[in-house]
Amino acid sequence: DTGVSQNPRHKITKRGQNVTFRCDPISEHNRLYWYRQTLGQGPEFLTYFQNEAQLEKSRLLSDRFSAERPKGSFSTLEIQRTEQGDSAMYLCASSLDPGIFYEQYFGPGTRLTVT
Amino acid sequence: KNQVEQSPQSLIILEGKNCTLQCNYTVSPFSNLRWYKQDTGRGPVSLTIMTFSENTKSNGRYTATLDADTKQSSLHITASQLSDSASYICVVSAKDSNYQLIWGAGTKLIIKP
Secondary structure, three states: OOOOEEEOOEEEEOOOOOEEEEEEOOOOOOEEEEEEEOOOOOOEEEEEEEOOEEEEEOOOOOOOEEEEOOOOOOEEEEEOOOOHHHOEEEEEEEEOOOOHHHOOEEOOOEEEEEO | OOOEEEEOOEEEEEOOOOEEEEEEEOOOOEEEEEEEEEOOOOOOEEEEEEEOOOOEEEEOOEEEEEEOOOOEEEEEEOOOOHHHOEEEEEEEEEOOOOOOEEEOOOEEEEEEO
């Protein structure tokens, strides 16, 4: 296993379209996190899963956003009716629970541009 | 309110020089503090994790310090290399919040030859 992978790496879409991103965590990691990062800022927490259960969602995660982790392995993040304000880097991370400080390992991110 | 503030916002130094980045936090109760390096267009990579009882921790040319009394941390980079050009983000975890990290905005470091 070479780490957390995310696909696609880049996505350009028109306002109003739906987009879906995929994250494959490190295989033995039971926790998976989604973050959003805009230019010049640190990542903002969106949601996290313990196995297949979504345990926490940020207020940033509006009704247009939905995340799933159906079998406790890979996860998808879908944004419906995209808006220009959704343009950002979407980062996925995974960690092991229990683990050392729940250290999170990040993927390379998916950069979304909404035109 | 739990916050992490970093300074400077950006820094340009010549290759081979040393530099120190600062982090102040108001997270309570404190669990641990992390420094991440993030290359442009990539995900963050952990450099160090420090708990309340640790004052200093090194990872190669990176040395992090922590003063839990003043709630300050620093990241010192020795003999900088061009590959050190990146954003360095200070992140603090609160106790009983094992999933949520409070992120600073980062310091953008540029190393010039």
